[in-house]
Amino acid sequence: MSNTENWVAMGYIKGAFGVKGWLKVQPSTEYTDSLLDYPQWRLSKGKDVQMVEIEAGKAAGDELQVKFSHVNDRDVAALLRGYTIEIPRESFAETEEDEYYWADLVGMNVINREQIALGEVVKLMETGAHDVLVVRGEHGEKLIPFVSQYIDEVQKAQKIIIADWGLDY
Structure with a gap:
């Protein structure tokens, strides 16, 4: 389909x-x-x-x-x-588990473990070592490394990313 x-x-x-x-x-x-x-x-x-x-x-x-x-x-x-x-x-190739297209991550909402909304992914940056989510919301802009150390879960269907990231980072 x-x-x-x-x-x-x-x-x-x-x-x-x-x-x-x-x-x-x-x-x-x-x-x-x-x-x-x-x-x-x-x-x-x-x-x-x-x-x-x-x-x-x-x-x-x-x-x-x-x-x-x-x-x-x-x-x-x-x-x-x-x-x-x-x-x-x-026409995109299928992604492996824990692999995502940038286009799929942009527009997702990021919340932290305390259920505080950090904002929406507006773009990604490539730093060489890893990709970084650029997140904008009411608490300003946050740059969150897209690595398992900080990203707990990506819920594609719900368009939510759960991050281990504090408001004061």
Whole structure:
């Protein structure tokens, strides 16, 4: 049973690059080039939605440079600036136990062992050693390492993360 409405935002188009229709893309994935694993993207901006096919692409620092098969000049490419890139959730590979996609963690609510709501995961940061949850709520912003030492449980269905994390950390 596949739900084709289950699109996940994975980055956005920053603007045109060069004269042949290439685009600069800011991915919101752990690995810059992992968006290139998906040959088709859905682009959305407001009510405008279109499907595109990747002709070529490469990582350049922390962004991607991509070429869509139907975009062949800078003017057409420039019109795509600001579009969100979406990938169907069902095309993600299955995760191992205790493995999560960043896209699944963003938007989850984090509570600590004392049942105090610390806030919502707004993004993740990669530090080299481990990923860090950026959590914002009424108690300000908290940076919580996404490691078993601090994360007791991820309840995917309830969209809750239980953390061993005090308000004063």
